[in-house]
Amino acid sequence: MERYPVRMTDVLITIRPATIDDVPLIRQLIAELADYEKLAHAAVATDDDLRAQLFGAHPAAEVLIGEVDGEPAGFALFFHNFSTFLGKRGLYLEDLYVRPAFRGAGLGRHLMAALARIAVQRDCGRFEWSVLDWNQPAIDFYRRLGATGMDEWTVQRLEGAALHALAARDEL
Structure with a gap:
């Protein structure tokens, strides 16, 4: 992955791939995002979890540090999914976060552009993400980038006891 340094007026914005040494920073940024989203109680990932899942033998996701x-000042965590309709993989943005002190400097836009470049370089058919419906500043930001809402779709989730209950059904 490339580095993307960009000079913005009086600041230098750099987007770089995370390294294993960034794990404590990534965990801290996740905690800050969870707090912003009023989900701090759900952010239980440890450094060991992140180290294994992001930098282990079979990484589940990648991270860009801004x-x-x-x-x-921020990060983007992403992974690949697959579209059966397109017959191509896609890029899915799980988390995008810019620390409050750095908002408005263009970092979010540069992180999204870096992700779009990765998607194009990897021949992805789509670049997708979800946004909380109450987060109007984020929705407005994504619309300014050209994103369209998928209003006819709703996110579904199985976790915890419900996930385990379904997994236990119809055991052989």
Whole structure:
């Protein structure tokens, strides 16, 4: 993956791939995002979890770190999915977060552009993500980038006891 340094007026924005040494930073940024989304109770990932899942033998996701003047200012965590209709993989953005002190400097736009470049370079058919319906500033930001809402779709989830109950059904 490439580095994407961009000079914005008085600040230098750098987008770089995360390394294993960034795990504590990634966990901290996840905690900050969870707090912003009023989901701090759900952010239970540990450094060991992230180290294994992001940098282990079979990484489940990738992370870009955004820096402003060398200071860690945000991140994007993404992975590939697959579209049976397109017959191509897609890029799915799980988390995008810019620390409040750095908002408005263009970091979010540069992270999204870096992800779009990755999607194009990897011949992805789509670049998708979800946004909380109450997060109007994020929705407005995504619309300015050209994203369209998939209003006819709703996210479904199985977790915890419901996930385990379904997995136990119809055992042989």
